Amino acid sequence: MTALPDTSAPQRTQAMALMIFSSVLISFGGLFIRLMREADVWQISFYRSLALIGAVCLLMCWRYGNKAPAVTRAIGRPGVLAGVFGAGATMCFLQSVTNTTVANTLFMLSAIPFITAALAWLILGETLRRTTLITMFCAMTGIGVMVAGGIGQGSLYGNVMGLVTALSFSCFAIIVRRHRTVEMLPVLMVSGSLVAGLSLIMRWGDLSIPWHDIGLCIIIGGVLSGGANTLFLLAARHLVAAELTLIMLLEFALGPLWVWLFLNEVPVAATILGGMILISSVGARALIELKRARQGLAP
16 A cells, blocks of 8 residues: 655655654653643643744744734634644643553553544545554554553543544644645644633633743743644645654653653663664654655655
């Protein structure tokens, strides 16, 4: 099976490099959250979302100048819907990770590439290469090893929220991919506004946190989330939807690594082994694509 031939091999290779860098960037989020002193998840979400909105506004103004408002309106209903799904994924993730084990949440999120592949086949007519399918199953194996022993605990509600998170993000990826000729950067402002609004309601009158934590939220939202999501939207123009979400799984493997290196929180052996399997799978897939690009093969 082959992917839709809507882009060249060099462009696909560059897009994979952008997605890998995006996943590495966002994987530092867990480290910065662990450095928080007082802020809870809703307070973090509020300030993170404000920083994300501010970063996207600045980027839009720098890129489009006085045409930025028109470009923002051009996302239309599909962009608004994508923003709703993006916000839904964020909020359901918070509900999942606070109501079940981290292992359960990660296991549910590892289904994102498979859900995305199914939706892309049904809605976009995108099919996958055999190498991509093999990589997906290898990555799933790595996730399984990482969370082994933690599955089965936690509440049913938390597990369901993890599954809804995966479904919501898959829908977000499908919409962005389908409308890849439209500038979808303003979608991040839509999702950020919705998350900020809900966080404000949940913590009304209780948004006071140390400047140290606010600074970390600005980094998480304006730099990590803003940068990673921008790269995701750029890569979506040249990679099929399942490939985008497959490479995104690198975040799960790299997140514990940074906490280990910078905070000396040693992960269990299963986390290290599973992470190595996941990273090796995505790395091998990227090398195969690079080889095809050098040989000048069509996607």
